[in-house]
Amino acid sequence: MIQFSLIASLALLGSLQVQTPAETAARKLATAAVQGNPQPLLEALDADSWLEKGLGAPTWRALTRRQRDQLAAVVRQRFLGMLLPRQAAAPGGVAWSAEPPSAAGGPDALLGLRLGNKTLKTRWRMRRAGAAWRVRDVVLSDPGIPLGEAAVATLGPRPLRPRRPQARSDVLALLAGLAIIVLVVSLAAPRLPVSRRKVLYLAALVPAFLFLAGAGWTTVRMLAEPYALQVPPAREPWRMSEELALRAQREGHADQARELWSRAMAEGAPPGPIAYEIGLAARQHGDAAAARQAFLRALQPPSPAPGAARELAAIAAEEKDFPEAEREITRYLGQAGPDPDALSLQAVILANLGRDAEAVRAVAEARRLVGDGVEGAELEARIRARAADAAGAVAALRSLAKEGLLDRDALRKDPAYLPIATDPVWVKFLNEKIEGLRD
Secondary structure (H helix, E strand, C coil): CCCCCHHHHHHHHCCCCCCCHHHHHHHHHHHHHHCCCCHHHHHHECHHHHHHHHHCHHHHHHCCHHHHHHHHHHHHHHHHHHHCCHHHCCCCEEEEEECCCCCCCCCEEEEEEEECCEEEEEEEEEEEECCEEEEEEEEECCCCEEHHHHHHHCCCCCCEEECHHHHHHHHHHHHHHHHHHHHHHHHHHHHCCHHHHHHHHHHHHHHHHHHHHHHHHHHHHHHHCCEEECCCCCCCCCHHHHHHHHHHHHCCCHHHHHHHHHHHHHCCCCHHHHHHHHHHHHHHCCCHHHHHHHHHHHCCCCCCCCHHHHHHHHHHHHCCCHHHHHHHHHHHHHHHCCCHHHHHHHHHHHHHCCCHHHHHHHHHHHHHHHCCCHHHHHHHHHHHHHCCCHHHHHHHHHHHHHCCCCCHHHHHHCHHHHHHCCCHHHHHHHCHHHHHHHC
């Protein structure tokens, strides 16, 4: 049980969160996008850099400005569709923000995007561009997927078709047509009277000019635009196989699911995020052993999914292996940075290890992220309840009860409070209102 020190809690919660400039800029862009105004975010995305890396610098430089702008516009829209799916387009906002533990390569910001009933943990990689900020990329923190790279991947392996082979064929065909005209005229002219030769020459001049002009235009266009764009539908090549694999796994068809997962990786899916999805599906089925193996694979290079470490910590905590749980949650926070849920789990683990002062700090940090209002109080109460600290949960909710902001019927139904459901302190707190009416 967490033996929280009230003085320590108040001291820690009294510290104000100071946002970095990168965090402030990221919050502003994300808030506008989530609330229906994505244009500032689209303009701030560093899509040209993604495309130059994905297509190769020589190919990217060979494109015209018009072609670059066209590809960048496609990639920006697909990025937005991945970050904010249509089904999650209900009014939302930024639930919390934090500075990650390290930001190699530039200033970063962690944002929890509230999308409908879910909160999406994201890492925003920012860079300063004069007086403005640019978004180098946004990473889905738990699966470890950089959305910029994923958006470029939707273009497929061959979004550009070299014009040279087709242009060469077209030019040769046009020149062949011109040669035929010259041959016909050269053979027919000597057999015609002089007066009719002029008519023949005039009749041949128009198609000859058209063939010659066509060959010239094709050559000029090939030199000006060495590549033709052929943009496929907005979908990563492996996405269908991944969806079918998830469906097969949910329906209990393990062999079929394995085959489809293998197909998805053969089609280019990053192995880390795929293993992470396999682990989540296995855990939903209650297969902790299979989930653990999948999560361990998900943490391996070259594309590790940091969220797998948090899942391993949760599994270890459920099995009462708190030293292992602490190692995994520490690894997760070091890789993906803090968020309210991860800090809540860390607080419960530390409490069960008897490290109450560190548990207090984890709770305080979680409350700092969400704010010290209703959400903060409810978060702390849930953390204390998970650690079987009924008195602490009641203390966290007491201020809400005094202000009439508490729904005790909802508390009775909330599964977060099951660990203290029969504790006399908690039962008395839930019945206070009823007892007051009887008095």
